Amino acid sequence: MYPYYFVDAFTEKAFEGNPCAVFTSADGLSDTEMQNLAKEINSPETAFVFQSDKADFKVRYFTPRSEVPFAGHPTIATAYILAQLGQIPLKGEKTTVQFEFNIGVLPVEVLAEKDGSIRMVGMFQQAPEFGATVEIGELAGLMGLNPEDFADGVPVQVVSTGVPFLMVALKKLEAVKKATMDRPKVKALLERSGVHVMFVFAPEGYTSEGDTFARLMDPDNAGEDPFTGSATGCMGSFLYRYGICRDPRMVCEQGHLLGRPGMGVLQLQGSPEKITEVKLFGKGVASLKGEYNR
Helix, strand or coil, rough: CCCEEEECCCCCCCCCCCCEEEEEECCCCCCCHHHHHHHCCCCEEEEEEECCCCCCEEEEEEECCEEEEHHHHHHHHHHHHHHHHHCCCCCCCCEEEEEEEECCCEEEEEECCCCCCEEEEEEEECEEEEEEEEEEHHHHHHHCCHHECCCCCCCCEEEEECCCEEEEEECCHHHHCCCCCCHHHHHHHHHHCCCCEEEEECCCCCCCCCEEEEEEEECCCCCCCCCCCHHHHHHHHHHHHHCCCCCEEEEEEEEEHCCEEEEEEEEEECCCEEEEEEEEEEEEEEEEEEEEEC
């Protein structure tokens, strides 16, 4: 018997934020079983937790289509439920554990209130790498936008903090809302850039609390991701590097257009020219429990 929990990440309200199914003890499951389970559950990602000889836990993440080497909201969801179940023993107001991902070992922090309740989970990402660029004039028409909708003086660029995304910075929230895709042409453009999806954002919150609002746009997926932690780290690094956001702390919003509002707090270390640390904090809430019987 393999228990699993549905955890909504980047929110404290059930059925908001980004859902993730977490198998909290997955040793013995085969790759085929994990992929079939992820397809059957049909959550944006399904997380599987294993014993590790390199870290406190080994985690693997699967979408309904394939395994992904690293992802943000499953990390928040996994650490949250492991702490909630006592598999991560809390040590005061901040507990740090090591997660082994397919991209390597990274620390994860669990922040707790004085009464022991979980306040937030913080995930570290790799230092950003800035890659290929795309001509704004080529992309604008494929998104139903004008070049004037794009942020001034910055490129459309591939950025990775573990997983690469095409960063598309727009000036205003309204442009993010109205963006569309010519799916076949966007897919071809993304493939030429070495990525599969683009992250479209503006330095303006959906609510008064936010500093940014974003959408993950995937030409192969009919739906959208409610909150994309790994892409949020790329976005914040991009905004800081190019001076659009000068504060290394950002409140990032996503998912409101889908009826699943999510919020994360991004904290960067280093200078805009050399960002040395990317850390994203988010809340979580468990909503459902199930089990897989072979």
